[in-house]
Amino acid sequence: MSNLVDLVAHNPLLLMEAALNGLLLGGVLALLALGLNLIFGVLDIVWIVYVDLVMLAMYLVYFLVQVYGWPLWLGALGGVALGTVLGVAVHLLIITPILGSPPVNQLLATGGLLFFIQSLATFLWTTDHRSIRLTLPTLEIGGMFVSFARLIAFVLAVLVMIGLYFFLTRTYIGTAIRAVSQDRGAMALMGADPQRIYIVTSAVGGALAGVAAALMSIQYSVHPYFGAAFGPITFMICVLGGLGNMVGAFIASFILSEIISIGGVVWSTEMGYVIAFALFIVLMFIRPGGILARRQ
Amino acid sequence: MSGDAPSMLELRGITAGYGHFTALWDVSLRVAAGEAVAVVGPNGAGKTTLLRVISGVIAPRSGELSFEGTALGGRPAHEIVAHGIAHVPEGRRLFPALTVADNLRMGAFLPAARKSYGESLARVFTLFPVLAERQRQRAGSLSGGEQQMLAIGRALMSRPRLILFDEPSMGLAPVMVLRLFDLIRRVREDGYTILVVEQNVRQVLKLADRAYLLEVGRVRMEGRADELGEQDFIRKAYVGL
Amino acid sequence: MTAARGLAGVALALLAVLPWVPMGGMREYVVFVMVQIFIWSFIGQAWSLMGRFGLVSLGHGAFLGVGAYTSTLLWNFYGLTPWLGTLVAMAAAVVLALVVAYPCSRFGIIGHYFALVTLAVGEVIRLLLIAERDWTGGSLGLTVKPVGRDASLWALQYADKRIFYFGALVVWLGGLWVWRRLDRSMARAAMEAIGEDEMAAASVGIRVTRFKLGITALSAALTAVGGVLYAQYITYVNPETLAGVGVSLRIVFAVVLGGMYSLLGPTVGTALTIALSEYLRIVFGVKLIGMAETIYGLVLVLCIIFLPAGIYGSARELFRRRVPAQAAG
Numbered sequence: 001m002s003n004l005v006d007l008v009a010h011n012p013l014l015l016m017e018a019a020l021n022g023l024l025l026g027g028v029l030a031l032l033a034l035g036l037n038l039i040f041g042v043l044d045i046v047w048i049v050y051v052d053l054v055m056l057a058m059y060l061v062y063f064l065v066q067v068y069g070w071p072l073w074l075g076a077l078g079g080v081a082l083g084t085v086l087g088v089a090v091h092l093l094i095i096t097p098i099l100g101s102p103p104v105n106q107l108l109a110t111g112g113l114l115f116f117i118q119s120l121a122t123f124l125w126t127t128d129h130r131s132i133r134l135t136l137p138t139l140e141i142g143g144m145f146v147s148f149a150r151l152i153a154f155v156l157a158v159l160v161m162i163g164l165y166f167f168l169t170r171t172y173i174g175t176a177i178r179a180v181s182q183d184r185g186a187m188a189l190m191g192a193d194p195q196r197i198y199i200v201t202s203a204v205g206g207a208l209a210g211v212a213a214a215l216m217s218i219q220y221s222v223h224p225y226f227g228a229a230f231g232p233i234t235f236m237i238c239v240l241g242g243l244g245n246m247v248g249a250f251i252a253s254f255i256l257s258e259i260i261s262i263g264g265v266v267w268s269t270e271m272g273y274v275i276a277f278a279l280f281i282v283l284m285f286i287r288p289g290g291i292l293a294r295r296q
Numbered sequence: 297m298s299g300d301a302p303s304m305l306e307l308r309g310i311t312a313g314y315g316h317f318t319a320l321w322d323v324s325l326r327v328a329a330g331e332a333v334a335v336v337g338p339n340g341a342g343k344t345t346l347l348r349v350i351s352g353v354i355a356p357r358s359g360e361l362s363f364e365g366t367a368l369g370g371r372p373a374h375e376i377v378a379h380g381i382a383h384v385p386e387g388r389r390l391f392p393a394l395t396v397a398d399n400l401r402m403g404a405f406l407p408a409a410r411k412s413y414g415e416s417l418a419r420v421f422t423l424f425p426v427l428a429e430r431q432r433q434r435a436g437s438l439s440g441g442e443q444q445m446l447a448i449g450r451a452l453m454s455r456p457r458l459i460l461f462d463e464p465s466m467g468l469a470p471v472m473v474l475r476l477f478d479l480i481r482r483v484r485e486d487g488y489t490i491l492v493v494e495q496n497v498r499q500v501l502k503l504a505d506r507a508y509l510l511e512v513g514r515v516r517m518e519g520r521a522d523e524l525g526e527q528d529f530i531r532k533a534y535v536g537l
Numbered sequence: 538m539t540a541a542r543g544l545a546g547v548a549l550a551l552l553a554v555l556p557w558v559p560m561g562g563m564r565e566y567v568v569f570v571m572v573q574i575f576i577w578s579f580i581g582q583a584w585s586l587m588g589r590f591g592l593v594s595l596g597h598g599a600f601l602g603v604g605a606y607t608s609t610l611l612w613n614f615y616g617l618t619p620w621l622g623t624l625v626a627m628a629a630a631v632v633l634a635l636v637v638a639y640p641c642s643r644f645g646i647i648g649h650y651f652a653l654v655t656l657a658v659g660e661v662i663r664l665l666l667i668a669e670r671d672w673t674g675g676s677l678g679l680t681v682k683p684v685g686r687d688a689s690l691w692a693l694q695y696a697d698k699r700i701f702y703f704g705a706l707v708v709w710l711g712g713l714w715v716w717r718r719l720d721r722s723m724a725r726a727a728m729e730a731i732g733e734d735e736m737a738a739a740s741v742g743i744r745v746t747r748f749k750l751g752i753t754a755l756s757a758a759l760t761a762v763g764g765v766l767y768a769q770y771i772t773y774v775n776p777e778t779l780a781g782v783g784v785s786l787r788i789v790f791a792v793v794l795g796g797m798y799s800l801l802g803p804t805v806g807t808a809l810t811i812a813l814s815e816y817l818r819i820v821f822g823v824k825l826i827g828m829a830e831t832i833y834g835l836v837l838v839l840c841i842i843f844l845p846a847g848i849y850g851s852a853r854e855l856f857r858r859r860v861p862a863q864a865a866g
Contacts, residue, residue: 046649048595048656048782097842103648104593108793108841111595111786116834123827172401179391179402186389189351191377191406191454224827228782232660239657243650270668277661284640 003266014265017144022261023254024150027157028215030253032230033237034164034246035208041181041244042201045095045106049114050209051234052227053090055121057083057213059222062130072134076214080207087206088199095202096195114227121224131221153215160211161250167204177201181244232273233260240280255279304329304489305350305381305458310359310369312349319345321513322359327458327491332484334504334521335493342513343493344386347460350491351383352376363458378406382456386463388447392436396427399435399446403453412455420449423482441472448483459483461492465499477503501525552706556699568702570815574808575705576766579712581792581803583759586719587752588789589797591732595652595785596659597760600630602666602780604761605768606673613682614672619693623765627758633658634757635750642749645735656782663780678775681768693769701770708766709804712759716800719755728752790837796849805849810837 008015036050047053057079065075090113098109136148168174180187180197188194220226237256241248256276263272305327313319319342327333335343348354350361352373361369368376377383391399400420404413421428424445430438435446444464451459461480465473477499484490484503494500501507501521509517509524517524556568584597607629608622617625637658641651666673673679684694719725727748730738739745768774778784787810795806813836817829844851 040649044649046653094838094842098845101845103591103652104588104789104793104797105841105845107593107595107649107652108786108790109838111782112790112834112838112841114782114834115786116831116838119827119830119834121827123825123831126826175394175398176402176405179394179398182391182393183389185353185373186385186391187402187405188353188373189377189383189385189389190402190404190450191374191409192402193372193374231782232657232664235653235660236657239650239654243653268668270664273661273664274668277657280657281636281640284644 013143015262017146018261018265019258020141020144020146021150022258024146024154025261026254026257027154027161028212028219029230029233029237029257030250031157031160031208031212031215032234033241033249033253034161035205035212036234036238037241037244037246037249038177038208039201039205040238041246042177042184043095043099043198044184046110046238046243047090047205048107048110048231049090049117049227050205051231052114052117052121053083053086053206053209054213054216054230055222055224055226056086056117057210058217058220058226059121059125059130061214061217062132062222065217066130066132072132072218076217079214079217080210083210083213084203084207087202087204087209090206091198091202095198118224118227125224127223127225129221129223132217134218136218147219149218153219157211157215160208164204164208173197173200177204233257236273236276236280240276240283302328304331304364305491306360306362307350308360310346310349310356310361312345312354312356312359314345314354318357319513320349320356323510323513323515324359325508325515325518327489329457329489330487331506332490332492332504334500334507335491335510336495336497336500336507337510337516339495340512341510343510344462345513346510347383347462347491347493350376351381351460353383377454377456378408380455380457381460382451382454382458383460384447384451384462384464386466388443390435390443390446390450392434394435395432396435396438396446397431399450400427400453403450406454409454413453416453416455419486420452423452423479423486424449440468441475444468444472444476445479448479452483452488456488458489458491461490461494463493463495465494465496473499498525553703556702565698568698570811572698572702572705572770574804574811575702575709576763576770577788577791577811578804578807579705579709579766580760580763581788581795581807582712582716583756583763584788585792585797585803586716586759587756588792590728590752591647592749592753593648593652593789594655594756595782595789596655596657596662597756597788598659598780598782598785599633599655599662600757600760601764601767601784602662602774602776603630603633604764605774605779606666606679606764607761608765609679609681609768609774610672613679619765619769623762626761626765630757630761631754633662634753638750638753639746642746647735656785659781659785663776666776666780673776676776678773681772681774683772694772698770705766705770708762713800713804715755715759720800724748724751790841794837794840794844794847796847796853799849802847802849806847809848 032051032054036047040046060082061075061079064070064078065072070078094109094113098106134149139146139148139151168178176187176192176197177200180194184194187197233256237249237252240256241250241252259276259279260269260272263269263275303326307323307325310323311318311321323342323346325335335346337343345354349356352368352371352375355370359369360367363379363381366379368379391402394402400417404410404416409416426442427446427449430442435443438446464480465476468476473496480490480492481503492500492504501524504521506519507521507524508515517527555571556564558564560567580597580601584594587594604626607626608619611617611622611625612619637654640646641654646654667675681694727738727743730741730743731745731748735745764779767779791806791810792803793806794810795804796802814829814833817832821829840848846854
């Protein structure tokens with residue numbers, strides 16, 4: 001606690017900077033949490049491997065931009081495209097065969113895929129960190145330093161989330177996806193082929209992962225264990241916000257990224273997680289099922 | 297037997313169940329175009345299972361199921377809807393967080409239904425004006441009677457020729473139950489063929505042309521609704537007279 | 538029954554003499570692998586106490602880590618014998634288990650959501666171990682302080698690894714015994730009812746929360762013991778190998794592939810997965826880094842998709858089909 005008091009007293013700017021960075025990070029993390037929740041809401045399956053799909057898309061962006069010299073925006077689109085393809089592929093190859101299996105098998109299927117993808121990435125590209133050489137400025141806002149890349153990523157993430165919102169509420173298939181997440185069997189009674197809806201959902205989830213990959217490529221370097229770095233945060237957000245709850249995930253993304261960012265500056269990043277988890281436990285006791293959970 | 301009118305829906309020797317449990321044994325049933333048929337019986341008789349077999353939610357283990365001449369047994373639910381059968385499920389199964397309007401939109405998922413969306417919607421609002429008023433309201437916040445109307449309206453959006461009603465009066469206050477059966481009568485008068493599974497024997501026999509009594513998974517009796525209603529034991533056991 | 542008993546007796550006898558069987562220089566390695574199999578089977582068995590009743594935990598690494606680090610830290614810093622350290626470790630694991638399981642149980646968090654929560658727990662423990670690097674050594678891990686002499690019962694350290702072999706064998710048998718006891722108890726019937734339909738179970742008076750917490754606590758305590766055993770055997774602990782997603786998933790895989798509902802399922806599964814990973818390690822060695830793991834992951838995914846009942850379960854199915862069943866009533 002003394003660390004925290006110290007900082008507030010002597011270096012409040014550092015804290016505020018951490019808070020701002022946390023906010024910006026939260027934007028991108030929200031994309032991941034929303035994607036995971038979207039898929040869970042419709043399919044009732046948690047894709048443990050989700051953040052590793054982001055990792056694969058990041059490698060693509062890296063190769064396209066850094067190795068083949070494509071312009072950044074095109075490489076980013078490539079990442080989104082790969083994400084979408086991966087989403088559909090995972091659904092068709094891994095999820096569809098185990099749709100009726102007991103939950104433990106379903107979890108192991110995506111878990112095994114996680115092993116497979118991480119090791120394959122290690123085999124193909126070694127554990128070296130790869131990053132896109134970008135010189136983007138660092139802005140100074142009121143004495144705080146903010147990376148321009150991070151700011152851009154945040155803005156784009158918010159735009160994508162707004163797009164997702166309109167997709168889910170204004171388009172036909174988006175409404176159908178929401179309907180299925182509320183009552184899976186009833187949609188079939190309306191003449192909707194469930195598999196079609198699952199595929200669209202997986203594609204959208206994958207696309208979100210692809211967008212996140214593009215946005216992270218300009219901030220972080222990629223390596224096979226990228227999933228181990230961001231996976232736990234994503235899972236924690238989903239748990240905190242209530243699995244299947246999109247609004248909860250959105251809110252939880254920012255809460256968690258603030259805790260981790262500020263905790264990281266005061267103690268250590270790892271401690272940030274511990275605090276976040278402790279918060280989760282406390283919230284569980286006060287408010288069951290996550291912050292605003294509707295599903296159980 | 298009302299054998300004159302051609303059968304729209306025909307079940308022959310259907311046996312079906314869940315896992316090791318068999319809920320229906322060798323059930324045969326027919327519904328002619330334009331008819332209103334009731335299926336009554338005690339709890340656990342297999343009435344809901346029967347509707348699930350017809351609408352494709354579960355596949356029959358043996359027997360034949362045909363609709364307007366096409367064999368439909370074992371086909372998945374979404375295909376059966378495309379053939380013209382709509383199922384108003386037990387407990388309604390509305391999408392609670394979606395608005396009334398969105399629930400109705402979802403009912404028109406089929407391409408053919410989407411083409412005549414405007415027309416279908418107008419029809420539903422004529423039948424159930426209260427739904428037009430509450431268009432923007434979340435389905436979960438409607439009253440029991442309104443929810444049932446929405447469930448029926450949603451089924452109508454798929455432009456069916458046959459509508460299956462699974463325990464429509466369940467959970468409704470007695471005054472609503474009378475209104476409900478009036479509404480089902482109106483739906484029938486609009487030209488839809490209907491098959492109603494109900495616990496409220498008295499009301500449904502008033503509405504139907506023919507009826508089947510299902511007990512422990514088998515057809516125990518069948519005949520004209522008014523005749524069935526006269527049978528002593530039905531009166532005592534189910535109608536409560 | 539006696540045939541099975543006889544077979545078990547023979548198997549046990551073989552296992553007992555294994556460390557003395559001449560194996561042309563391979564013996565140390567074989568003993569090493571066997572001890573791994575005993576320890577991880579024991580841990581898998583502990584996991585399966587929850588898993589078989591639908592409480593799927595993907596975070597058992599948390600209990601392993603808590604167990605291993607508790608006893609190691611107490612020994613390294615306070616000289617507390619691991620025998621007592623184990624008791625403290627078990628208590629710590631139980632506390633953690635209850636803190637997480639209680640809200641989950643009371644508020645109906647089951648299935649995938651529960652698995653996700655346990656995943657988070659596992660990761661948090663791993664991160665906590667890394668964060669407190671001043672005493673835990675962070676990602677570099679911690680070595681169990683050597684006591685210097687050849688063998689010490691007090692310190693639970695032995696130069697002759699064959700003693701560990703017997704210790705692990707006994708603990709493994711102990712795990713089987715606990716499983717058997719539970720399988721035959723009232724608790725098992727209650728848990729199955731809970732697994733099928735919690736509300737129905739509650740309505741007939743089964744104290745759902747109490748049973749779930751009990752099973753979870755037992756599973757956690759035993760897993761912690763496994764962690765201590767592993768730490769004492771390898772004399773080195775590290776957050777990656779003991780906590781986190783990787784180890785948690787491996788435990789679950791081994792049990793599910795071997796068969797979650799049978800006594801020997803976890804052991805069979807563990808033996809097979811360890812054999813597979815050792816084989817791949819030998820074949821690929823340091824060439825093609827990552828290929829061994831890739832194939833391992835691929836095999837696991839394929840097995841889960843195509844052998845949903847696990848190897849044991851599928852073998853049983855095959856056997857049952859060969860022997861014609863009695864006509865069903």
